[in-house]
Amino acid sequence: MFKQLSDNKAEMLTIELDAESVTVPAGISVAAAMLYLDAAATRQTPVSGSPRAAFCMMGVCFECLMEIDGSPNRRACQVVVTAGMRVRRQLGARDNGQAS
Amino acid sequence: MSNDFDTIIVGGGLVGAALACGIAAKSWPVFARGLRETTGIDIGLQQNGGYDFCLTADEWDARSEEMRLVRRHTRGEFEYEMLDNADLRARIPQVSPEVLGASYSRHDGHVNPLLLLHALHRRMQALGCRYYPNRRVAAISHEPGVFSVSAGGDRLRAARVVLSAGLDNQRLAHELGMHVPVAPLRGQLLITERVENFLPCATLQLRQTREGSLQIGDSHEDVGLDESTTLEVITRLAARAVRIFPQLSGLRLQRAWAALRVMTPDGIPIYHASEQCPGAFAVSCHSGVTLAPLHAGAVADWISGDQPHPLIAEFSAQRFDISNT
Amino acid sequence: MKADYPLLVIGAGPAGMAAAQTAAEYGVEVAVIDQQAQPGGQIYRNVDSSLLNDPSILGKDYTFGKPLVQAFRRAGLDYHAATSVWYLDKNRRLGILKQGENYQLSARKIVIATGAQERPMPVPGWQLPGVMTAGAGQILLKSAALVPRDGVVLAGNGPLMLLVAWQYLQAGVRLRALLDTTPRGTLFKALRHLPKALGASDYLWRGLRLMASIRHAGVPAYKAVSDLRAIGDGCLQAVSFNAAGKSQRIETELLLLHQGIFPALHITQAAGCDIRWNEAQQCWRPALDAWGESSRAGIFVAGDGAGIVGARAASLDGQLAGLQLAHQLGRITAVERDRLAQPIRKAADRHRSIRPFLDACYPVADALLAPPDDTLVCRCEEIDAADVRAVVRLGCVGPNQAKAFLRCGMGPCQGRFCGSTVEQIFAHERGVSVSDVGRFSVRPPLQPITLGQLAGIQDLTED
Structure with missing residues (x-):
């Protein structure tokens, strides 16, 4: 849904999205990376299962919750991508606290 | 050995069936079903028993003694078990080996208090009750046969008046010649984010709502009318929860909040009828959730029937009158 | 620390x-x-x-x-x-x-x-992936050098929306449409604040230049837009709205909403x-x-x-x-403070003098403050405007009881994206000012924290 402006100085790195390797610009947030990947929806709500994606990008709306490096319900807009990061979409409520 | 039923009725004729209806209607499941059928709101009743965890030997001893007392007072009707760590973990494997044990009682359960309040409001209005929100009662006066309640510019008259105004009951009761001593007792509570089914049943320290959030609490603090949360208490609540269930450590806190319980001096409800102003009643307790079916049943019968009720009489506020003792 | x-x-x-x-x-x-x-x-x-x-x-x-x-x-x-x-x-x-x-x-x-x-702008379908805020679009540009791949519709009003439109034009982004939801007759009402605003005329000129360059770029612009809807199955596919008495529909995969901050x-x-x-x-x-x-x-x-x-x-x-x-x-000393403060205060007052005019230029349409029944109000707990209206009619004493009855505002965002809408629905239904309705109380935590982090709190005051 979003693309890089050609006039940029970002380097690229590889992360894992739902166990698949993908390449995204370094220095951007996980939520931004999802939009860059055309993978907008970050989760399905625990209430009705409706799909949601990043909305405010500034940590206010809590729509972009994802499991990042094993820790569920993190605001993807507040976490910067790092090489090898494991990112997963969330379906429904998180598991019972097995997280790190 | 635990009982199979609360009551056994012998005989299924008109008498037995009528009794069965009346007795069953007083139970939580029937109360909850009635609310669901009439308001469409499922209050999330789970009645599969409850645990109270003991982390130290002192807590274990105190809990055992308390359970023994309750059983004696109910002539054995109250059932409980004391479980050591191995028994406990056989039933709830997530419990930490550090927990000494727990008491278990099959009578315990859980409802969602917010949904219960919502359902009761819908029901009372469907039954034709008029509700006047946002009105503080300034004064209540009494002449024989009629009470006048002044609230927010209105003056409403009725033959009977029931005070169930929480901490304000003391002030209002005084106007009608009743002494209803109540005091605030602060409780703090933690609510976590939703998780997949974690706890099969309620515990005193922790319960899971149907929506999936865990409720952790509660504290008892005598701090007057201060409704604020404190870092110390919410830290302690979180630490205790993580000691009992270490895997909750990664779970996020959604909300911490504090509220004031309405406490009577002995912690037991007050159901009081005014002698000075017949037709005036005061109801004060801190367990409006647990006692909701009772309030909708026996207590309502007592108030609307104007009949002295031998059991309810024991809950009169007269027990606090110094001249009585 | x-x-x-x-x-x-x-x-x-x-x-x-x-x-x-x-x-x-x-x-x-x-x-x-x-x-x-x-x-x-x-x-x-x-x-x-x-x-x-x-x-x-x-x-x-x-x-x-x-x-x-x-x-x-x-x-x-x-x-x-x-x-x-x-x-x-x-x-x-x-x-x-x-x-x-x-x-x-x-x-x-x-x-x-x-x-x-940003002020929440609840319209039907605003929870669909593909609908974001204008501020979010700007953050993606500032912090990630990302812009819409295949065009964008901007809807709402306010200086930030125009600025984002202008910035997107600078970046070569295709603006499919600019939907201005400012109610008709607004500018006329705002004019009485203009004399004061002239004290900060640089803001006015910047604003006018911004609008001129958007117009010059030939962006399809609609005024006094109402009945805005985000449409899509699983993600945004189109927006529909009413402008100049006509129903319109524009296909787009991205809609950015904004109605002030x-x-x-x-x-x-x-x-x-x-x-x-x-x-x-x-x-x-x-x-x-x-x-x-x-x-x-x-x-x-x-x-x-x-x-x-x-x-x-x-x-x-x-x-x-x-x-x-x-x-x-x-x-x-107090004397020093006042001496130092004097020029600062004067400059601050000058910058502030534009605000009454700006506030009057960009009022929020009533239907966007208290949206139609089928609009999601609380995105976290999925409570719609009809649910909120129902508890107001039930006699709910205020937003905090609505929160209790509906769980509205109890989700992870803690009411940040529904509080203002709930207040407005109460005020509209009861015919009173929001000041009489009150506001959600705020509960800790103010930012996410785990039970483990909380339990392991480092109390530096007890060192």
């Missing part, structure tokens, strides 16, 4: 940076805590660390912040980036989360400079500061004295968090708070 700070500034946007630097300049020991990884706030986000080779496409108001951010970095303050305040109470006790560690401390004086958030008050309310309803800006603001001190002695609020003033005035307000704090902490 330390156990006790003479002055703690929360937020490193224009107001927070200025307050901290001013107080420090007069010898006050200051610590600054900021949620973002870089100073500058939302307005100057990444201004000296941009992924763009040419950040000037974002405009002069953005690049203006670069020397401010650089000066802040050079000032060598006790600055904690990527650090959040999860707890604050009326006794100025704080819970701070930094790199996953939880610290408990206190501060003698606090400046809350946590800025603003309002003060972010969670921390301010947690601190127990009195707040008041402001009818002109349709928002709650803290009650403050001329230096920005709140009803809680020792707790100041500066910048957009005190009422929407814009970045330039925010910075000057921060300086005023800094002077008063330097005075209260015994570093300068």
